[in-house]
Amino acid sequence: MATLLGRRQYSRTSVKWPVTVLTSQDKTEGETENVSPTGAFISCTVVPLSEGSIRLVIKVPGHQPINVAGKVVWSKVFNPNTGAPSFGVGVQFTKISENDSHFLREVILKRYGKMINRFIAKTEQPQTNQEDKSIP
Numbered sequence: 240m241a242t243l244l245g246r247r248q249y250s251r252t253s254v255k256w257p258v259t260v261l262t263s264q265d266k267t268e269g270e271t272e273n274v275s276p277t278g279a280f281i282s283c284t285v286v287p288l289s290e291g292s293i294r295l296v297i298k299v300p301g302h303q304p305i306n307v308a309g310k311v312v313w314s315k316v317f318n319p320n321t322g323a324p325s326f327g328v329g330v331q332f333t334k335i336s337e338n339d340s341h342f343l344r345e346v347i348l349k350r351y352g353k354m355i356n357r358f359i360a361k362t363e364q365p366q367t368n369q370e371d372k373s374i375p
Contacts, residue, residue, distance in 0.1 A: 251275040252350040260287045260328075261294040269328075271297060275347065276340040278309070278331045286314045286326040292333060302342065308334035 251273040258281055260267040269283030279295070287293050297305040309330040317325045 250347055252347045257298040259296040262287050274343055276343040281328045281330060283326055283328060286328060287311055305339045307332045
């Protein structure tokens with residue numbers, strides 16, 4: 240059954256945070272495109288192995304790094320014909336501390352709260368109604 244979030248349990252929010260992806264064979268630097276308490280979309284120049292688990296060190300400005308274990312659930316090549324290719328990688332977290340999960344939920348709530356407040360403010364602005372001239 241489809242929901243507003245699709246298959247996802249939590250909303251994601253767009254963030255551009257540096258991230259280090261560690262596998263058993265290599266280390267890759269990248270950047271988050273969006274995050275949720277249960278996963279992230281990462282862009283990088285080298286795609287991590289899609290087999291087995293990976294570790295992520297997400298460097299959040301003004302906050303301690305978030306260390307999570309995860310698995311690559313999908314990857315996609317971007318810009319294959321224009322210069323150096325880049326990759327998009329969907330990662331599902333398999334182990335995250337309660338504190339880090341709570342922090343990510345708070346980031347999402349704050350971001351969506353601001354969006355909702357802006358939407359409400361726009362819809363609640365008094366509209367300039369012209370007087371109805373048809374009423375005597």
